[in-house]
Amino acid sequence: MTPGLLGGVSLVAALVLSVLGLVLAVLAYSLRDGRYLEAAKRLSLLTLLAAATSFAALEWAILTDDFSVSYVANHSSASNPLWVKLVTPWAALEGSILLWALLQTAYTWLVGLRAGQSLDLWRAPVALGTLFAVQVFFFAVMVFVAHPFDAVPNPPPDGLGTNPLLQNHWMMAVHPVLMYLGFVGLSVPFAYAVAAMVARRYQSWIFETRWWTLVAWGFLTAAIFTGKWWSYEILGWGGYWAWDPVENASLIPWLLATAFLHTAQVQERKGLFKGWNFAFITLAFAATVFGTFLTRSGVIQSVHAFASGPVGAWFLVFLLGVLALGLGLLARVSSEIHEAGEVRWRSREGALLAGALFFGTFAFVVVLGTLWPLVVEAVSGAKVSVGAPFFNQVSVPLGIFMLLLMGIGPVLPWRNTQAEVVRHLAAMLLALGVGTLLGLGLGLSLGVSLAIGLFAYNLTAIGLMVAQGVRARSRSLGIPAGQALWELAASHKRRFGSHIVHFGVALAALTIAFSQTYRVTEQKTLQVGETWQTRGLEIRLLSIGAREEANRFAAIAPLEVRSTSREGWGADGRYETRLNFYPQMSSPLATPVVRYSLYNDYYFVLMQFDQEKGQWATIKLIVTPMVLWLWVAGLIIVLGTLYILWPAGARVTSRQASPMAGD
Amino acid sequence: MRMKRAITWWVGGLLLLAWALAQPSPNTPPPDFSPEVFRIAGQLRCPVCQGESAAESNAGIAVEMRRIIAEQLAQGKSEAEIRAFFVERYGDWILYEPPARGLTLWVWLSPLLGLGLLGFGLWRYLARVRARALTAASEVSEEEMARLEAELQSPERQP
Numbered sequence: 001m002t003p004g005l006l007g008g009v010s011l012v013a014a015l016v017l018s019v020l021g022l023v024l025a026v027l028a029y030s031l032r033d034g035r036y037l038e039a040a041k042r043l044s045l046l047t048l049l050a051a052a053t054s055f056a057a058l059e060w061a062i063l064t065d066d067f068s069v070s071y072v073a074n075h076s077s078a079s080n081p082l083w084v085k086l087v088t089p090w091a092a093l094e095g096s097i098l099l100w101a102l103l104q105t106a107y108t109w110l111v112g113l114r115a116g117q118s119l120d121l122w123r124a125p126v127a128l129g130t131l132f133a134v135q136v137f138f139f140a141v142m143v144f145v146a147h148p149f150d151a152v153p154n155p156p157p158d159g160l161g162t163n164p165l166l167q168n169h170w171m172m173a174v175h176p177v178l179m180y181l182g183f184v185g186l187s188v189p190f191a192y193a194v195a196a197m198v199a200r201r202y203q204s205w206i207f208e209t210r211w212w213t214l215v216a217w218g219f220l221t222a223a224i225f226t227g228k229w230w231s232y233e234i235l236g237w238g239g240y241w242a243w244d245p246v247e248n249a250s251l252i253p254w255l256l257a258t259a260f261l262h263t264a265q266v267q268e269r270k271g272l273f274k275g276w277n278f279a280f281i282t283l284a285f286a287a288t289v290f291g292t293f294l295t296r297s298g299v300i301q302s303v304h305a306f307a308s309g310p311v312g313a314w315f316l317v318f319l320l321g322v323l324a325l326g327l328g329l330l331a332r333v334s335s336e337i338h339e340a341g342e343v344r345w346r347s348r349e350g351a352l353l354a355g356a357l358f359f360g361t362f363a364f365v366v367v368l369g370t371l372w373p374l375v376v377e378a379v380s381g382a383k384v385s386v387g388a389p390f391f392n393q394v395s396v397p398l399g400i401f402m403l404l405l406m407g408i409g410p411v412l413p414w415r416n417t418q419a420e421v422v423r424h425l426a427a428m429l430l431a432l433g434v435g436t437l438l439g440l441g442l443g444l445s446l447g448v449s450l451a452i453g454l455f456a457y458n459l460t461a462i463g464l465m466v467a468q469g470v471r472a473r474s475r476s477l478g479i480p481a482g483q484a485l486w487e488l489a490a491s492h493k494r495r496f497g498s499h500i501v502h503f504g505v506a507l508a509a510l511t512i513a514f515s516q517t518y519r520v521t522e523q524k525t526l527q528v529g530e531t532w533q534t535r536g537l538e539i540r541l542l543s544i545g546a547r548e549e550a551n552r553f554a555a556i557a558p559l560e561v562r563s564t565s566r567e568g569w570g571a572d573g574r575y576e577t578r579l580n581f582y583p584q585m586s587s588p589l590a591t592p593v594v595r596y597s598l599y600n601d602y603y604f605v606l607m608q609f610d611q612e613k614g615q616w617a618t619i620k621l622i623v624t625p626m627v628l629w630l631w632v633a634g635l636i637i638v639l640g641t642l643y644i645l646w647p648a649g650a651r652v653t654s655r656q657a658s659p660m661a662g663d
Numbered sequence: 664m665r666m667k668r669a670i671t672w673w674v675g676g677l678l679l680l681a682w683a684l685a686q687p688s689p690n691t692p693p694p695d696f697s698p699e700v701f702r703i704a705g706q707l708r709c710p711v712c713q714g715e716s717a718a719e720s721n722a723g724i725a726v727e728m729r730r731i732i733a734e735q736l737a738q739g740k741s742e743a744e745i746r747a748f749f750v751e752r753y754g755d756w757i758l759y760e761p762p763a764r765g766l767t768l769w770v771w772l773s774p775l776l777g778l779g780l781l782g783f784g785l786w787r788y789l790a791r792v793r794a795r796a797l798t799a800a801s802e803v804s805e806e807e808m809a810r811l812e813a814e815l816q817s818p819e820r821q822p
Binding site for chain 1: 692693696700705754757758759761782785795
């Protein structure tokens, strides 16, 4: 048995099993027979095992340098370090689809496990069938167009190697997996929504998918932040977000999923907005496919398009299929969803709807901006670019409105506004004004000052809400405030978790304003021993050397940096800037050296060096404030999500089961 | 085997070094760039890159663009003049910020357009929901009754 054979056979097995699962689910639905459903659920475990075997076979082929397997011959090399080999399965198209499909089978299996308990015989087959259909697509793509295990007739002695950009940082082991976990995770609420529309039960799915949506959202958020961090540490231009089409492709599902998370609460609470929620979740899942289509088809140029190939048309058809299924069903049942009620704008639901409105608009702007160059070229033949300067400008007003709503929303009660709320709002607006004036007084730009004001405003909102709850509890039960806070945090996990997440978002917005406004890039050529005085720093080029490493060759120019004023605080130390030469790359790859401090980041890149005598080196210096806090904000958001998701203890669960009384 | 691999690598490394030394670019240091250069270059597309700006890319043409920007700044040209210089050569495509006219005006209008479309949809939806709440206050429609009955019938076999 060779890994290629094992992988190929288990791929076909996974495809066949997925088709069978789909057939069984259809039978279970049309005959209303639980035995077929049971069989489909068991099949989902078998499919997971087949996919896992296939994935393991790919790892096996890569680890044993089996260059008779095309994927290994094209994307790996015998000299790669162990960790690079371990992550090579998702370094190119075929393998990344395999990882995606593997995760999809895992989610399908988990849904199957829960389907018996929470889903009935009308909906469970539809939900499982939808997920099986998604699996059929991915395995068919691999079996028919992007086969990872194609045999190479005359295996080469060594492979072509892994894309150097992807083996330059250990984030390769983290970010793509998180991204796929998020993308695939959105298929579950989508499948539940399809089931709800087929079975015509429009309300309960929103409770059942709360957990799933939040899991997918948490993974997506973590993936976006780790992606920012990775591109900051690797790409060498000092930024973390370039509004590149591939980055936009990950942002669009996140925006739509965020909109859905908020409108779902209106449906939970008031039974309204059912049709919109179906539309939002369909669009969010479709956006993950759309993103993959963009990255994999080569339709749009991008720095991050590592895995393009012949699968574009397949993904386009799949995208249309997802949209047709979700929106088609919605069109069929929409006349039947009788929603009656009233929404007051000056209440929680009003703020939630307005928030969703902005998230939806933001998604619309990003989609339009990303695709517009294609549209213009198709219509008039002219070439245009829509890039970072555009997106940065339009996201400022949208961001301001969203931050304002984020503060107000949780403060407003579900019912009509009360006097206490007016006092809270006054305090928040005061914080907004004081924060903004403070920023202006410090000589900061208007945008950054406003960001400080909005941060203070959101902080006040969260503080007032927590204080109010704690005061009420400690007074009514006669317990100390600390204990009341502890108990409240344990019993109202959703609410406290959302406070944590909102705090993280407010902090992220503040850091983005600072870092985008005050980033400075400079470049200078230094002779060995020469000192460069700039931005409160004293930079000395120590030497120029070379180093041989397993999979690359490096030119190294160490710098000695001393801070001379407050502006360069925290920069002291030695920086080893380097250019990495990979055999499979025509030009060297600069690896930045970054030092974070509580305020400024110091970021050095070796641009060029004297290749004859080793006497000079060209150094790029980028100083950016507050980037460290952006990573902290990302961590806070993810921890807040985890806090909501963390299974509650028995004592707490019973309390939580009562309607969120303290809200 | 290990020995052989090590030798291969040494040879490979030396070849690489030789190749690096034989780079077509002359071994003269590039000029120094002020923050202003990178700020302007960040708004221009690197014509040969996969979606990178002239500030980010290390491709030859991006380096050359930065050099031209630095030169023109030194000549006292304004940012607008430098941008116009590049637009004249490459067309509007070189600007990452699309001009607010013609077909690309729509991109600038997209936030208002999106907000307007979604807002209108929401407004119509809420008006309908409200009207329904006022008129058909407690009436249960026939199809809802039918559905309720269907749902109350338990399935033949529970899993």
